[in-house]
Amino acid sequence: MNTRALSLPRQPAKRSWRFPLGLLLPAILLIAAETGVRSGAVPANMLPAPSQVLQTLVELSGHGLGAHVASSTLRVLLGFIGGAALGVLLGAAVALSRRTEAILDPTLQALRAIPSLAWVPLLLLWLGIDEAPKLVLIAIGAFFPVYMGTVAGIGGVDRKLVEVGRLYRLGRGALLRRVLLPAALPSVMTGLRNGLGLAWMFMVAAELIAASRGLGYLLSDGRETSRADIVIAAIVLLALLGKASDSGLRALERRYLGWRDSFQAIQ
Amino acid sequence: MTVLFNLAIDSKRHGERQVLRDVRLSLAPGEIVSLVGASGCGKSTLLAIAAGLDVAYRGRVLLGGASIRGPVDGIGLVFQEPRLFPWLTAAQNIAFGGVADAARVDALLHDVGLAAYGAALPHQLSGGQAQRVAIARGLYTQPRVLLLDEPFSAVDAFTRMQLQDVLLAVAAARQLTVLLVTHDIDEALHLSDRVVLLGPGALESFSVAAPRPRVRGDGASAAVKRALLEQLQASHAF
Numbered sequence: 249m250n251t252r253a254l255s256l257p258r259q260p261a262k263r264s265w266r267f268p269l270g271l272l273l274p275a276i277l278l279i280a281a282e283t284g285v286r287s288g289a290v291p292a293n294m295l296p297a298p299s300q301v302l303q304t305l306v307e308l309s310g311h312g313l314g315a316h317v318a319s320s321t322l323r324v325l326l327g328f329i330g331g332a333a334l335g336v337l338l339g340a341a342v343a344l345s346r347r348t349e350a351i352l353d354p355t356l357q358a359l360r361a362i363p364s365l366a367w368v369p370l371l372l373l374w375l376g377i378d379e380a381p382k383l384v385l386i387a388i389g390a391f392f393p394v395y396m397g398t399v400a401g402i403g404g405v406d407r408k409l410v411e412v413g414r415l416y417r418l419g420r421g422a423l424l425r426r427v428l429l430p431a432a433l434p435s436v437m438t439g440l441r442n443g444l445g446l447a448w449m450f451m452v453a454a455e456l457i458a459a460s461r462g463l464g465y466l467l468s469d470g471r472e473t474s475r476a477d478i479v480i481a482a483i484v485l486l487a488l489l490g491k492a493s494d495s496g497l498r499a500l501e502r503r504y505l506g507w508r509d510s511f512q513a514i515q
Numbered sequence: 516m517t518v519l520f521n522l523a524i525d526s527k528r529h530g531e532r533q534v535l536r537d538v539r540l541s542l543a544p545g546e547i548v549s550l551v552g553a554s555g556c557g558k559s560t561l562l563a564i565a566a567g568l569d570v571a572y573r574g575r576v577l578l579g580g581a582s583i584r585g586p587v588d589g590i591g592l593v594f595q596e597p598r599l600f601p602w603l604t605a606a607q608n609i610a611f612g613g614v615a616d617a618a619r620v621d622a623l624l625h626d627v628g629l630a631a632y633g634a635a636l637p638h639q640l641s642g643g644q645a646q647r648v649a650i651a652r653g654l655y656t657q658p659r660v661l662l663l664d665e666p667f668s669a670v671d672a673f674t675r676m677q678l679q680d681v682l683l684a685v686a687a688a689r690q691l692t693v694l695l696v697t698h699d700i701d702e703a704l705h706l707s708d709r710v711v712l713l714g715p716g717a718l719e720s721f722s723v724a725a726p727r728p729r730v731r732g733d734g735a736s737a738a739v740k741r742a743l744l745e746q747l748q749a750s751h752a753f
Contacts (some may be wrong), residue, residue: 349578407592408596408598409598409600410601411568411594411598412594412598412611414568414586415567415586415592415612416586416611416612416613416656417585417586426611427600430600430602431600431602433602475713506638507601507602507603507637507638508601508638509601509637509638
């Protein structure tokens with residue numbers, strides 16, 4: 249028997265060609281913007297040249313840009329952790345018990361239907377204009393995708409695998425830890441990624457309305473002073489930070505979901 | 516006859532439908548018994564009761580004279596599908612039902628012919644290999660009785676023969692008592708000491724006297740096969 253033929257493939261090595269391909273479109277857009285502005289076809293006060301935005305970024309970095317980025321990132325991180333933890337907890341509780349589902353789920357679904365910005369005045373009334381309302385708003389944004397992903401993930405676990413757990417006399421806790429959560433992890437992971445995306449979105453909403461620091465503040469400051477370059481610089485930073493944090497979660501996903509035998513895994 | 520495993524099911528219902536009634540089945544230590552019957556006759560239900568997964572019935576199950584209700588280490592079960600946990604390696608799947616013991620896992624991997632596959636994930640295994648892992652998992656708690664629910668029905672004929680040989684080898688090495696549900700009469704005749712037909716009436720037993728090791732297709736059990744098939748047809752004629 250050829251028992252040595254089996255190896256455990258990790259990620260395929262031929263990923264490198266994709267990276268430049270992904271940069272192609274941004275590069276074309278940047279060049280188009282630069283030439284458009286320099287030739288005078290586009291007014292520079294509406295769309296500053298990419299080189300101008302870069303220069304603004306450099307200037308800002310001498311004037312507290314790091315603090316803006318840091319406070320926004322910290323808010324997203326804290327709000328996301330809080331909302332995601334609650335999402336996994338309540339999602340598991342609802343998925344595991346019909347009664348809990350009957351009690352909680354209708355209310356949560358109704359809350360989910362509330363547009364994010366509708367929370368803002370209420371949170372400001374209740375919690376003032378300090379960090380608390382921002383963190384709560386971000387947590388609300390992160391909560392629902394994680395909650396939905398956890399409920400769907402645990403609810404969708406193969407009954408046959410659960411039966412194996414019963415055969416080996418796993419208690420409720422052990423069944424959750426050893427069977428249900430690992431099996432639900434792909435769906436929970438998708439929820440986490442969506443939740444993180446919404447956390448960034450809700451952070452901007454929170455900072456646009458009341459903040460003295462952060463990227464959202466930078467955005468509204470840029471608008472008030474008619475500095476399109478600052479606005480675009482902040483947008484670029486948001487794009488980079490969002491992408492970087494999502495890449496972090498994707499790395500976790502690859503690390504912990506490598507066992508999946510899926511279309512995505514062989515691409 | 517000394518009895519190791521005894522099933523006495525007075526009644527099992529699925530809602531309004533009577534699935535099993537007055538089923539009496541005893542297995543001697545080391546005996547290999549196949550349970551055959553048309554689909555829907557309650558074979559899998561009987562096995563679920565024997566494994567302790569189904570406790571909503573009237574009757575009792577005895578292992579070595581002690582009444583059991585619910586799964587126990589002394590009884591192993593192999594399902595129709597491998598039912599491996601896709602996020603665990605073959606070795607981790609095997610040890611799922613007990614305390615981790617690398618030496619015991621290695622011995623089982625060796626016994627089922629997968630010595631080099633301990634680190635493999637389920638999706639890297641063929642269907643036959645996955646079912647070998649499932650058999651090893653069923654044996655990990657060192658059961659005295661191994662129950663198998665049509666375990667080889669989803670693999671090709673050649674793999675099935677290999678898996679049957681694996682089962683015979685591990686059963687002989689451990690002096691296992693085996694109760695196998697199958698719809699394959701030839702498989703039943705090749706593996707068992709006794710074939711039990713589960714029909715609408717009482718159980719009917721057919722002894723398979725052919726000596727071991729057996730040769731497939733040598734016709735040694737032709738008379739038993741004919742009797743079995745006749746009875747199977749008779750019991751399902753309406």
